[in-house]
Amino acid sequence: MNLALLVIDVQRGLFEPQPPPADADAVVERINALSAKAREAGMPVVFVQHERAGDLEAESPGWALHPGLQVAEGDYRVRKATPDAFLRTGLDEVLSFCGVEGVVLCGYATEFCVDTTARSAAAHGYHVVLAADAHTTHDKAHADAAQIRAHHNATLPAIRSFGVSIRALPAGEIAFAATFPAAGRHRLYLQFRIAGVVRTAPFVLDVAR
Numbered sequence: 001m002n003l004a005l006l007v008i009d010v011q012r013g014l015f016e017p018q019p020p021p022a023d024a025d026a027v028v029e030r031i032n033a034l035s036a037k038a039r040e041a042g043m044p045v046v047f048v049q050h051e052r053a054g055d056l057e058a059e060s061p062g063w064a065l066h067p068g069l070q071v072a073e074g075d076y077r078v079r080k081a082t083p084d085a086f087l088r089t090g091l092d093e094v095l096s097f098c099g100v101e102g103v104v105l106c107g108y109a110t111e112f113c114v115d116t117t118a119r120s121a122a123a124h125g126y127h128v129v130l131a132a133d134a135h136t137t138h139d140k141a142h143a144d145a146a147q148i149r150a151h152h153n154a155t156l157p158a159i160r161s162f163g164v165s166i167r168a169l170p171a172g173e174i175a176f177a178a179t180f181p182a183a184g185r186h187r188l189y190l191q192f193r194i195a196g197v198v199r200t201a202p203f204v205l206d207v208a209r
Contacts, residue, residue: 003101043100087120
C-alpha cells in the first residue's frame with residue numbers, strides 16, 4: 001500500500017515554550033526516522049503547519065517548523081487553520097496527485113489535530129496508520145500526556161465504520177512499501193504477436209510525485 005507521511009504541527013511555537021510537549025525530543029527523532037524511510041521508498045512527506053493569530057502567525061518564528069526536523073527538497077507543505085488538516089486545504093489534492101492509499105500520522109497535538117486529522121483522513125477514504133510513539137501533547141489537568149497518547153492509540157483503531165483500516169503501530173514497525181506506479185522511472189516491456197512472431201518493445205514510464 002502506498003502511504004504518505006503526514007507530520008502535523010511540529011512547530012517552534014508549539015514545542016519551544018516551556019514546558020515542551022511530553023517526550024518531545026524522542027518524538028522528533030522518530031519523525032525523522034519515519035520521513036527518511038518514506039523518502040527512501042519514494043513516498044511523499046507532507047509537513048502540515050497550523051496558523052493562528054498571535055503565536056502562530058504565518059511566516060512568524062513560532063509558525064516555523066521545529067529546527068530539529070529533517071526537511072528535504074521535494075517534501076510538501078500544507079497550511080491549515082483548524083484541527084483538520086483536510087478542511088479548506090489542498091491536502092486531499094496532494095495525496096490524490098501522489099496516488100497514495102493511506103497516511104501515516106505523527107506530530108502534535110494528540111487529542112486535537114492528530115486525532116481530528118486521523119478521523120478526517122478515514123472519512124476521505126484513506127487508510128490510517130497512527131505512529132503510536134511519534135505523536136505527543138502537553139499534560140492536561142484531567143490526564144497526563146502519556147495517558148492521552150495511550151487513550152488515542154487504543155481508541156482510534158477501534159473505529160471501523162469509515163470502511164478503511166485504522167491502526168496504531170510503533171514508528172519502528174512502520175514500513176513504506178511503494179507499489180506500482182510509484183514515483184520514479186519505470187521500464188516496461190510490451191509483448192505482441194505479428195504474423196506469428198512474438199516481439200517485445202521496451203517503454204520508459206516516468207511517474208511524477
